[in-house]
Amino acid sequence: MKILVTGGCGFIGSNFILQSLSRDSSLSIVNLDKLTAVGNRENLKDIEDDQRYLFIEGDIADPVVVKRAIDGCSNVVHFAAESHVDRSILDPREFYRTNVEGTLVLLEEAKRSGVERFVHVSTDEVYGSLGKDGSFTEETPIAPNSPYAASKAASDLLVRSYFETYGFPAITTRCCNNYGPYQFPEKLIPLMIIRSLEDAALPVYGDGSNVRDWIHVEDHCDALRCLLERGVPGEVYNIGARSEKANLEIVNALLENLGKPKSLIRFVEDRPGHDWRYSVDPSKIERVLGWKPTFTLERGLKETVSWYVSNRDWWEAIRRRPSWKEFFDSWYGERLGDN
Numbered sequence: 001m002k003i004l005v006t007g008g009c010g011f012i013g014s015n016f017i018l019q020s021l022s023r024d025s026s027l028s029i030v031n032l033d034k035l036t037a038v039g040n041r042e043n044l045k046d047i048e049d050d051q052r053y054l055f056i057e058g059d060i061a062d063p064v065v066v067k068r069a070i071d072g073c074s075n076v077v078h079f080a081a082e083s084h085v086d087r088s089i090l091d092p093r094e095f096y097r098t099n100v101e102g103t104l105v106l107l108e109e110a111k112r113s114g115v116e117r118f119v120h121v122s123t124d125e126v127y128g129s130l131g132k133d134g135s136f137t138e139e140t141p142i143a144p145n146s147p148y149a150a151s152k153a154a155s156d157l158l159v160r161s162y163f164e165t166y167g168f169p170a171i172t173t174r175c176c177n178n179y180g181p182y183q184f185p186e187k188l189i190p191l192m193i194i195r196s197l198e199d200a201a202l203p204v205y206g207d208g209s210n211v212r213d214w215i216h217v218e219d220h221c222d223a224l225r226c227l228l229e230r231g232v233p234g235e236v237y238n239i240g241a242r243s244e245k246a247n248l249e250i251v252n253a254l255l256e257n258l259g260k261p262k263s264l265i266r267f268v269e270d271r272p273g274h275d276w277r278y279s280v281d282p283s284k285i286e287r288v289l290g291w292k293p294t295f296t297l298e299r300g301l302k303e304t305v306s307w308y309v310s311n312r313d314w315w316e317a318i319r320r321r322p323s324w325k326e327f328f329d330s331w332y333g334e335r336l337g338d339n
């Protein structure tokens with residue numbers, strides 16, 4: 001099988017490519033990635049010379065490059081996106097361009113080329129925010145609150161329309177928050193690990209009570225492979241590991257793993273429109289496909305901390321990028337009183 005993976009130089013995409021090639025010797029993968037501020041070819045340096053892997057630098061919103069990348073591929077796994085809520089608050093336009101217009105170009109080219117299956121990787125954030133009780137099911141109405149979530153919800157609706165209108169074989173997945181190796185250090189878990197390792201203040205939004213539902217990236221990638229093989233076109237599948245934690249609990253667990261003091265925590269001005277709680281009900285994929293996560297949060301966090309401790313060169317290179325400094329200073333600098 002030959003798959004087109006979009007956004008394969010990002011966090012989840014690179015884990016998916018590394019894992020999939022190591023598990024299936026008959027698989028080949030074309031990776032189409034624009035290498036935005038967070039895209040990182042380094043993640044895939046170990047497979048650059050693998051005959052089964054081809055990297056194409058390009059934009060999913062460019063039909064010419066998408067056509068070149070998709071021809072000969074029987075399946076698509078679509079990760080490429082602008083993915084960071086904070087960045088979407090600073091500049092929503094790029095989120096609309098990639099997540100909505102880019103997905104439309106990709107759908108059109110995938111329809112033209114006649115792919116067998118198209119897995120659209122979306123997010124639980126399209127459902128909006130929960131109070132203390134309940135979980136998102138696939139029937140929960142979408143109610144996105146951030147520009148990021150709104151752009152993903154719009155792309156989900158486009159995917160749905162391609163199934164309903166053209167019988168296009170698309171599956172939409174809505175996963176909770178991922179963590180694990182190769183996550184760009186602006187997201188909560190790697191940011192807290194890296195800042196702790198530098199004994200720097202840890203910016204925690206509000207009072208740290210916002211709740212997220214966590215899954216190890218390897219479990220997410222397993223679920224995607226399962227859906228690629230056996231998911232039903234036209235269906236939406238939630239993916240989650242039933243691991244809800246308040247942000248402060250996560251930060252405390254990381255500090256404990258690292259042997260660092262809680263005094264590093266600094267409560268900062270909250271993110272505008274910050275969703276209070278996410279909780280994903282994964283019963284459907286568990287029941288229908290027999291998929292189950294394998295990581296406990298405890299084990300996953302421990303291994304993730306070890307990965308960042310052992311891969312200092314990887315994240316130090318990212319921290320030297322001007323785009324990183326520009327984002328961190330403009331977003332957290334003032335909140336931390338560093339400006």
Ligand SMILES: NC(=O)c1ccc[n+]([C@@H]2O[C@H](COP(=O)([O-])OP(=O)(O)OC[C@H]3O[C@@H](n4cnc5c(N)ncnc54)[C@H](O)[C@@H]3O)[C@@H](O)[C@H]2O)c1
Nearest residue numbers: 007009010011012033034035036039059060080081083178
């Ligand atoms: N990270 C999470 O916790 C999470 C949870 C649920 C769903 N998702 C979804 O999973 C997908 C991957 O998330 P991630 O965390 O790996 O994101 P990421 O930001 O780490 O990676 C995104 C990748 O897409 C590439 N990209 C961006 N715009 C592009 C364009 N126009 N053309 C081609 N490539 C482009 C980037 O260069 C980058 O390599 C996203 O669609 C996201 O919405 C993420």
